[in-house]
Amino acid sequence: MVENGGVDSELIGRLRSDLTAAGFSVAALTGLWGVDADAALHRNQRVPALRALAALRESLGRAVPSATLARLFVLGLPVAREELAEALPTLGVDGAGQLGLVAADATAAQVRPLLDLRPYSFIDAHGASSWWIASDLGELALGHPLGESHVLGVGGASVTLSGLLMPIEVERALDLGTGCGIQAMHAARNGRRVVATDISERALELAALNAELNGIRSIEFRLGSLFEPVAGERFDHIISNPPFVITPRAEGVPAYEYRDGGMVGDGLVEAVIRGIPEHLTADGVAQLLGNWEYRGDGDAFDRMRSWLDDSLDAWIIEREVQQPSEYAETWIRDGGTRPGTPEFDRLYASWLDDFAARGVNRVGFGYMLLRRRPAHATTPPLRRFERLHGSLGQNNAGLGSHLADSLGAWDWQAATDDASLLAAHLTVAPDVTEERHYWPGASDPTLMTLHQGGGFGRSVQLDTALAALVGASDGELSVGAIIAALAQLLDASVADLTAALLPAVRDLVTDGFLRPPGLS
Structure with missing residues (x-):
C-alpha cells in the first residue's frame, strides 16, 4: 500500500484480474471445503477446511489457484512461493508484497500472509453482487490475541447493518467509523458521493485498498474522530457501525480501535446520536448500531429519549439484552483472550467492576433509525421504541426496504386524519397470512393471528371485527364502508366500532400488514 492512505491502482488492478481469473468467490470456497467446514470456520476452527484442501490436492496431484489463495488469505497459513506465483500470475509474489x-522474502521458499483477503457476497435492492475484502489477520491466523489497532473484516455486525440500509438514492452519504470500508462501499451503491471517516489511519488505508480493488471510486476517506472530519457538513444518509462496545476505562484493558470509542459506558452511542442533527439534511436519515446500558431500576429507553433532539424522528429497535457477565465474556473472547487463563479472569473482573460502578444490570443491543424532520413539520416527532428479541425467522436481507416502507407508511398515517383514513382503500400486503385455532367441534375460532412473512416477522392477534376488516381489505371498499358493513353484521354501533378499529388499522399500516394507496 502507498503511504498516507493512497493506493497503487495499477497493482490493485492486477490483483483484481488474478482474483477474477482464479474464481476466488464465496461459492468457490464452499466448493473447495464444503458447508460443514464453512460452519467450522465461523466457529474459528480451520481443521475441516485444511483436511478438505489436502484431499483435493492429493486427488489432483497439484495445487489449485483458488485453493492456494484460500489457504493463504482465508486460513492464514503459508504457501509455497511458486504456487502463489501461479495463483497470482499478473500481480506476482513481489507485487503482492508491495x-x-x-511477506515476500525472495530467498524464502514459502510466503506467509500479512492480511486476510476473502470474498464477500450479498444481496441488496440492486440485486446480488460480490466483493473482495482485505482486513487484518484474525486470531486464528495470528495464534495470539488481537492487537489494539486491529482492523476488522466483515463480521456479524457489519452484515446486520448492511442489510438494514435503506435503499434510498442520495447525493451525499457519510460512513462514520468506516473500518475496512464495507459500509462505505454499500453506501456507494446508492450515494453519488460518500465520505468515510475513521480514527485509525491503518483502517483508512485498508478501506481505500478495498474500494479500489472493487472498482469503487466515489468514496473520500478522511482521518479523525466522530464528526470532526466533517464539521459544518450535512449528508442525506449517515451510516455507522461505531466502536460502541462498552469497555472499562482501566489500566491493562485493551482499547481495540475497531470496537472501543474511548468513552465511559454507552457514552459513544450518546455522542453519535447527539451529533447527528447538525449533520443531516432535511429528511436525511441516519442508521446505526449500538449498545445501551440499563442502570439501577431505570429503563435504557428513557435515557435514550433524553439524547434525542426534537428535530429528529427516532425508531429504536432492541434486538438483544445481555447480563453484565455475558457481555464481559463475549467481548473478552472477541479480543482473543481465552477463558480459564489468569488474563481472562483479570479482564473479567475489570468489566464487572466497571458495570458495578454505574449500577449497570443489563446491556441492550440494537438498531437505531433517525431522520431529520423538515423545518415546517406539523406532526409530532416519531418516537418508536421496540423490543424485538429473538430470531427474525429469516436473514436480514430486505430489512432496509422494509424500514423505508415503514417510514413511508408512518408518514402517511400520521398525516391522514380519521375522516381521510375512513375514505382510504387499503390492501393486505402479499407476505401476510392468517392463522386460526379452533376447539375441536367449534365453528368459531378461539384465536386468530396475522403473521408477517417479511420485515421483522411480526405477529398480531385479532378479534372478530379486526379479522373481518383485514379480510375485506382488497382495495375495493373503503375502510369506512367495511366498518359500516361490519357494524350491521355484528349488530354494533358504527361510531363505537370505528373508535375501536381505527387505532389498530393505523398500527397495521405502520407495521406493513396493510398498505395504503400509492405506497409500495
Missing part, C-alpha cells in the same frame, strides 16, 4: 498482502 501491496502489503504477504
Whole structure:
C-alpha cells in the first residue's frame, strides 16, 4: 500500500484480474471445503477446511489457484512461493508484497500472509453482487490475541447493518467509523458521493485498498474522530457501525480501535446520536448500531429519549439484552483472550467492576433509525421504541426496504386524519397470512393471528371485527364502508366500532400488514 492512505491502482488492478481469473468467490470456497467446514470456520476452527484442501490436492496431484489463495488469505497459513506465483500470475509474489498482502522474502521458499483477503457476497435492492475484502489477520491466523489497532473484516455486525440500509438514492452519504470500508462501499451503491471517516489511519488505508480493488471510486476517506472530519457538513444518509462496545476505562484493558470509542459506558452511542442533527439534511436519515446500558431500576429507553433532539424522528429497535457477565465474556473472547487463563479472569473482573460502578444490570443491543424532520413539520416527532428479541425467522436481507416502507407508511398515517383514513382503500400486503385455532367441534375460532412473512416477522392477534376488516381489505371498499358493513353484521354501533378499529388499522399500516394507496 502507498503511504498516507493512497493506493497503487495499477497493482490493485492486477490483483483484481488474478482474483477474477482464479474464481476466488464465496461459492468457490464452499466448493473447495464444503458447508460443514464453512460452519467450522465461523466457529474459528480451520481443521475441516485444511483436511478438505489436502484431499483435493492429493486427488489432483497439484495445487489449485483458488485453493492456494484460500489457504493463504482465508486460513492464514503459508504457501509455497511458486504456487502463489501461479495463483497470482499478473500481480506476482513481489507485487503482492508491495501491496502489503504477504511477506515476500525472495530467498524464502514459502510466503506467509500479512492480511486476510476473502470474498464477500450479498444481496441488496440492486440485486446480488460480490466483493473482495482485505482486513487484518484474525486470531486464528495470528495464534495470539488481537492487537489494539486491529482492523476488522466483515463480521456479524457489519452484515446486520448492511442489510438494514435503506435503499434510498442520495447525493451525499457519510460512513462514520468506516473500518475496512464495507459500509462505505454499500453506501456507494446508492450515494453519488460518500465520505468515510475513521480514527485509525491503518483502517483508512485498508478501506481505500478495498474500494479500489472493487472498482469503487466515489468514496473520500478522511482521518479523525466522530464528526470532526466533517464539521459544518450535512449528508442525506449517515451510516455507522461505531466502536460502541462498552469497555472499562482501566489500566491493562485493551482499547481495540475497531470496537472501543474511548468513552465511559454507552457514552459513544450518546455522542453519535447527539451529533447527528447538525449533520443531516432535511429528511436525511441516519442508521446505526449500538449498545445501551440499563442502570439501577431505570429503563435504557428513557435515557435514550433524553439524547434525542426534537428535530429528529427516532425508531429504536432492541434486538438483544445481555447480563453484565455475558457481555464481559463475549467481548473478552472477541479480543482473543481465552477463558480459564489468569488474563481472562483479570479482564473479567475489570468489566464487572466497571458495570458495578454505574449500577449497570443489563446491556441492550440494537438498531437505531433517525431522520431529520423538515423545518415546517406539523406532526409530532416519531418516537418508536421496540423490543424485538429473538430470531427474525429469516436473514436480514430486505430489512432496509422494509424500514423505508415503514417510514413511508408512518408518514402517511400520521398525516391522514380519521375522516381521510375512513375514505382510504387499503390492501393486505402479499407476505401476510392468517392463522386460526379452533376447539375441536367449534365453528368459531378461539384465536386468530396475522403473521408477517417479511420485515421483522411480526405477529398480531385479532378479534372478530379486526379479522373481518383485514379480510375485506382488497382495495375495493373503503375502510369506512367495511366498518359500516361490519357494524350491521355484528349488530354494533358504527361510531363505537370505528373508535375501536381505527387505532389498530393505523398500527397495521405502520407495521406493513396493510398498505395504503400509492405506497409500495
